[in-house]
Amino acid sequence: MEKIGKYEFIAEPFHCDFSGRLCLGHLGNDLLNAADFHSTDRGFGMKYLMTIHRSWVLSRLSIEMTEMPSQYERFTVETWVESAMRFFTQRNFQIAESNGKVYGYGRSVWAMIDTQTRQPADIFAINDGTINQWIETDKPCPIEKGDRVKMDHNAELVRTIDVYYHDIDINGHVNSIKYIEHVIDLWDISWYREHRIKRFDIAYVAETHQGDKLSFYREQTGEQTYCVRLVKTDQNTLQDTEVCRCKILFTSHLIQRPQ
């Protein structure tokens, strides 16, 4: 089996936005699926980990795209493990047209936890360090690693939402992709008529549960760059906890869809 896994997806029409391009959140979901297929085929996937009370936890995700697939288009996601340490592994992605033209790249950092203690677990303990057989260092991933998102205390509270049924996945907390979608929703369609997302970085800090309120603090940090801090408020204690930070780089360079 190859170190790099390659999977085909389709930009389903109802996963595309008003402009007919795949929504970034749905692309993110496809990347997570590709990661799951790749790790399952190689003996360290979620389904197996569940049986030994372990789970992968997404710690960071960065997606940088020069163009998004159009509706009905088939595209491929290649994914591979760039490095593995005891408590973290780096997994990369390449998103391309079926004919090979590259649309963009992704980088992600994953931790492993013990699902009973919720504490970090040793990645190398899985099947005698099987992940080490699959490290791929030759394949380039020519986008920068996700930096720490720096924000000051001047970020403005722009929205507070309730966490509902659809936000929660089988792990019992808000799904990683849902945060991305809620952040993207902070801008409206008139904005997206003039801008597209060139790069999206997210770093996950804490888990959010149903009943929590999520508040979004936004700060413009560059001409086309915004940072957003998500803070949950516990419904009982009213205590605030930061749950994740995002950096969004927009571009006004829109690419016309072929007719």
Added chain:
Amino acid sequence: MEKIGKYEFIAEPFHCDFSGRLCLGHLGNDLLNAADFHSTDRGFGMKYLMTIHRSWVLSRLSIEMTEMPSQYERFTVETWVESAMRFFTQRNFQIAESNGKVYGYGRSVWAMIDTQTRQPADIFAINDGTINQWIETDKPCPIEKGDRVKMDHNAELVRTIDVYYHDIDINGHVNSIKYIEHVIDLWDISWYREHRIKRFDIAYVAETHQGDKLSFYREQTGEQTYCVRLVKTDQNTLQDTEVCRCKILFTSHLIQRPQ
């Protein structure tokens, strides 16, 4: 080519809810995809219709399930046209396990519109009434047709939300499935720990656009039956318009997931 189309889907892990079962909205999306594949293969799909300024518009959708696929499970959707009239067509669905056990059924009613005038268009005018070759009347769909949802004026306003970027699809208005998801979100996880949706009916009346506010009026009409009326408020005129009505039948009979 067969009159009945059969397509395989997978209950993707992040399309499942806290209980590990596929969310009804994602199943609905798969049904719409199956309808699109089936009609495209037979010469009356959306992609072709776009070129002649026509579009299918979903008018009603009913889904009745005895069980929902579990995460990672592959399942099939069969779909066929039960009848076609000049302005409406009825399309049915059967959802089954790969080994054949039927999970449930769907019924839908579609209209065709002229995308320039937004007026109803003649379905039989498409390729000399090609749809008539594909009518399948022998395959049973043993669930009731969606009745008119009757509601009085005592329904209680239970939530008002803003329509955001992710609600809008390429048609420029709120996606049919998003309404279903917002309605399902009216109940919380503690409710869904004790109940599952046995049947969901939705009848679409008007379109909603970004900037509109959507209000949800709910009424309990039976022991386990609720009706919900969605009303949009135009942000400029503040005028209220009904956009759709739903009927949700719950059951307390939960089916344990195989371990």
